Amino acid sequence: MAQAFRLPMGGRIDRSKPIRFTFDGRMIDGFTGDTVASALLANGVHLVGRSFKYHRPRGILSHGSDEPSALLSVDRGPGRVDPNNRASVVEARDGLKIVSQNRWPSLAFDVGAVNDLLSPVFVAGFYYKTFMWPRSFWDKVYEPVIRAAAGLGVAPQVADPDRYANRHAHCDVLVVGAGPAGLAAALAAAETGKRVIVADEQAEPGGALLHQPDALIDGRGAEAWRAAAIGELDARENVVLLPRTTVFGYYNHNHVAMVERVADHRSDAPAGTPRERLWQVRAAEVVLATGSHERPLVFADNDRPGVMLAESVRVFINRYGVAPGRRTVFATSGASAYVAAADAKAAGIDVALVDIREERECGPEAAWLRAAGVDVLTGHTIVGTQGRKRVEGLVVAPLSNGGVGARRVIACDCVGMSGGWTPAVHLFSQSRGKLAFDAALDAFVPGVSAQAERSAGAASGIYDLAACLDSGFTAGTRAAGSSARRTFAASETRIGFKPARALPTDANPAKVRAFVDFQNDVTAKDLKLAMREGFESIEHVKRYTTTGMATDQGKTSNMNALGIVAEGLGRPLPSVGTTTFRPPYTPVTFGALVGPARHALFDPIRTTPIHEWAAEHGATFENVALWRRAWYFPRPGEDRQTAVARECRAVREGVGVFDGSTLGKIEVVGPDAAEFMNRLYVNAWIKLGVGRCRYGLMLKEDGYILDDGVVARLADDRFHVTTTTGRAPRVLAHMEDYLQTEWPELDVFLTSTTEQWAVIAVQGPKARETIAGLVAGIDLSNEAFPHMSVREGHICGAPCRLFRVSFTGDLGYEINVPSDYGRAVWEAVVEAGAPFGITPYGTETMHVLRAEKGYIIVGQETDGTVTPDDVGLAGMIARAKPDFVGKRSLARPDLLAAGRKQLVGLATSDPSLVLDEGAQIVADPNQPIPMTMLGHVTSSYFSPSCGRSIAMALVADGRALTGRTLHVTTPDGFTAVTVREPVFFDPDGSRVNA
């Protein structure tokens, strides 16, 4: 019968709005306001999953985010399937397809349950002791089997159709948790007018107030008080109240991360609604009102479906109008479960309560509950459960004089257990606050703060409702810088519990399977085994047994584990240590953390003013640093090789045009500009004439090449510096570092002008004729404007800096115009060059042409371990300069030693063979392994100008090996090469001066 376990009245669900979803194909009816867990329970479904290791039947333990067992796959439509959702957190809505996990072929009949029979073997750490023979079986047999058995749900297989948003915010006070303490804190802070953000992980703010309809606050019902508080917060412009928002990370300097669930709970979310939103909040002050978690009791077979936390039974009854069972036995070591029992009784459920405390250890709650007509057994231990896929009975026995008396079975279909409470100090611990152990509370509570935060309410170990409200209000006012104080009157809270470790039993403790960590199947005897084997630090125990390492991160299990270990070692609990809590508090989707940072928002794509022209003209692009550069311009039917060959020929025989706009550009200006350049580059700059250019080489302080580029002197106090495309930011940072921190006395300003200028390289014998008609105010003749000089004038009416430079070895100009003119000037150049067959070329042709000339590319011929001399550029160094960055390091012994790798050219004996860049070079291809490697190929192309392949390489003592035959690796073996000069084309350099 649908919703057979739904109570006739009560709860916060909207009975006017029924919903329906499926669980393993079965229709489940519920109401808006249900979680998947409450709807399943309303339909009498307790068995919802199988445990990680032993495949034991598992049910729903909790009502909140601490749930360890009820993990389900949720299907919200195509591409919207994901595993390991906690049934107690997923809000039920129409159309969900919920599927159980870690079982085959079905939840009810699971072959993997055979593991449970093998559990005597599969104890903690058993895998460290076996699966070692024969050796090859690990990769081929054991590990694949272990892997297939491990894991819970199935990972998503297809791309995610959802989008994720992110938001940064600042506030004066961030309140985490909107239970009674959090609401009081928020009200207090809000009243001061400060900017307040309140985040609560549940669908509705209110925390414990949501399931205490009978509580009174300041004479009003709890619900009325809650509604008024939320109304007031909502009405205030200085308050942002965020439900469904889990604060999961507390980072340095009050940087707090939270995730808001925006769409998953809605079946009517408009298209484009983000699924989740990551909030990153920088808060001046933080109030942690994160509540507490109830502890299970540790007894044999305490993992039966139907065995739940006592307070969760109460929540299902009061908040969801669901009776988790018709006959519920509460098993407890403290007072709070008595209230749950009373509420269950009031809801018409058949109730009994077993307390492990002696009668004299109990407070007034025992008499109170008996007066309500409930059987209360005190001084009893729990020694087991009956039933398999659903609890059918609780086995109890009296405790007397340290012994365990005769067993007795209390028939039931639900058990509500309570082993006391643990403050949720996760965020406090993440903030690096120091935890203090409170023996009276048997718990760690916040001690000394490390950041601007304070805890309130149950998170700080305060369980009484009025005291929670007081502490919350005080925390809120203090956080807001006010000293206001308010006290609250509230109905009594039944608190106090006796610490319970593994409950006493009459069975052989070595055989009892009393679960501590439900998800990872860790039992009390596993913890004892770990201790027996010498694992004594709680971190060791955790890692050896895996306790507390499941998806619930031990919220319900950590204190029980710690208590059992402390007891086992006979040490005080705090000396065993507590585990360090780390983000996230609950699991967070990668999507929320990634947000929109995909594709072009993963890394921005930089394009030049000429990019669109290139795209329109069929260019193929390549990524270079953040830039997208035209790689080559294939014509129909051309592959890369033929396109590049055509582009190369065009430059050598006529004219080519190349978009050099990505080159880094830095304007170095000021009275001390030349001195600054002198100190930063290996070259001499003082005497460089205005209007002249020089190839500059820059080292890191360790003596290795950092960057290179042509530098033009535009005036006595002004240099136009160019850098490689990829390293422009690094070069500017390097310059700023020295200028600001080493030589602040120099009067120099540095400005990045990379994006200010479009650079159009016109290269080839017809370059001058191409631009002649476009340029005004500059005499282009060889005499007036020789190679390596710069002039300012106009082109097509736009102001320009015209460089006569060449990275091709042919006559060439680089036209720098303000970026806005880039495309127009480019098109004018293309038109003007048409009579000469002007050809746009891309980076690949640029690479080939420069390699034919033996020009290096920093980052290709150099790799961060290469000196100027290594690449034959020692001549650039102005030896007379007393100092420049990197000079001292060049004198270190290893940088002067023989045997350094030097740049050479290589000619393959087969002229058509193009070597692999990165190929290694040896003298003797028949040497046994390990072989002596002399160097590697840095650049390798087919050169149309030379009609053969060319290559450059760094080879140990390479310059002395000119003419020698060496051997270079190929995919299949080796090929012979001859060492030669690295200049393959126009060795005397006449063409650039044409």
Add this chain to the structure above:
Amino acid sequence: MLLIDCPFCGKRPEVEFHCGGEAHIARPADPAQVDDAIWAEHLFVRKNPRGLHAERWRHLHGCGQWFNALRDTYTDRFVETYKAGEQPKHPLTETRA
């Protein structure tokens, strides 16, 4: 993410900054005069303390200025920030803030 108090701009998130490592390492006035060991020490050896650390930061995506900071490398808390060329007010001799 750290919150860093740029002496020129005020408090800004760490992603606007570039860390430049240990501060107050003076480049030898005449590097040619120092031997290899001293030069290596200048280039590579670092105090790397657990505790107070004077370090260089640049407000890269802001004013672009280099400045110094005193930070406790165990708590990651900043004690102070100050301009390049200045000395910290807080004594560096203490190991922990």
Add this chain to the structure above:
Amino acid sequence: MRRFSLASLLKEAVDGHQGWGRQWRAPDPKPAYDVVIVGGGGHGLATAYYLATVHGITNVAVLEKGWIGGGNTGRNTTIIRSNYLYDESAHLYEHALKLWEGLSQELNYNVMFSQRGVLMLAHNAHDVQSFKRHVYANRLNGIDNEWLSAEECKAFCPPLDISPDVRYPVVGGALQRRAGTARHDAVAWGYARGADARGVDIIQNCEVTGVRRDASGAATGVETTRGFIRAGRIGVVAAGNTSRVMAMADVRMPLESYPLQALVSEPVKPVFPCVVMSNAVHAYISQSDKGELVIGAGTDQYTSYSQQGGLHITTHTLDAICEIFPQFTRMRMLRSWGGIVDVTPDRSPIIGRTPVDNLFVNCGWGTGGFKATPGSGHVFAHTLATGQPHPINAPFTLDRFRTGRLIDEAAAAAVAH
């Protein structure tokens, strides 16, 4: 030492595993040892193990300020590979890889070394050149490493997105099939158990607070929170805390300690068959035997001993992962943590003598030390036993920073560990 085997496990299963004893003792420190090792991580414990097994030196103490394996050994992403470029590094890491291949049997402790292959993705022309340089160099050094096309990468790692739509499309990759992962904790515990069985004292919760030196300057022992311990030789294997320990002996180091973060997802059924590393998008990922996706990336930018870093490092790491594995956006981050990695200027380790007699150091493993654990311990044990470096660690001197003979893999390849 009680041998682990299926038989012993079954026997114990019968009576509730009551018969297992401690895997290592918890001795009080003796007044003096032949060798004191400062740092009970994988490298320190391996050093002790090989001192005992290879060199017969068993009067050894390993001092650990917390719990063994609690530092970077227990905090890394467990990637093991040896496809390094330079001969020096290649020999060191290959030495380690060979030891990994028999380590479970050697230690009688299943360290779950899984040779599932490490695939390093190339995204641009520079990566292609760099990876081929590695592939060829490795081949000539006898180390397996092969070049794969983008399609071959996809075949080897089906979850990979090789479409041209991603920000940095995959253009190929270098695959070392013998590379893989191992169970990090088991490495520390296995070495501890093996060393302990041969007489090594493993002393936890014992922090070194000083290094005592005699009139000649030679180190004679260590002050600890459990008293002074005399030592014939001292080996400092303190990872992120090396600068601090060495400062106690007035030795200043070329080291900086950075936070390195990693994270795991919730466990899922097998979905990721290998290890994938990408330098261009900057992240690495594998799936553990438990089913968690294990993900890491680079360090935070500032030095810190806090074992935590900024969220922006985590988010950017996941940005990168989801850029090449877009189907993982619905996976969830379960746990994140940080270690303290000691980084040298050339990102290669320092293993050998120091300016102080009797004081030796093994440090500077940066972000990639786990993979070297057996090799590092093996050659450092040789160094401590003989006073001289093993040929494999001879290049990894402290003096190289003076001479300039650096071993700069990162500069050469810009390859993340």
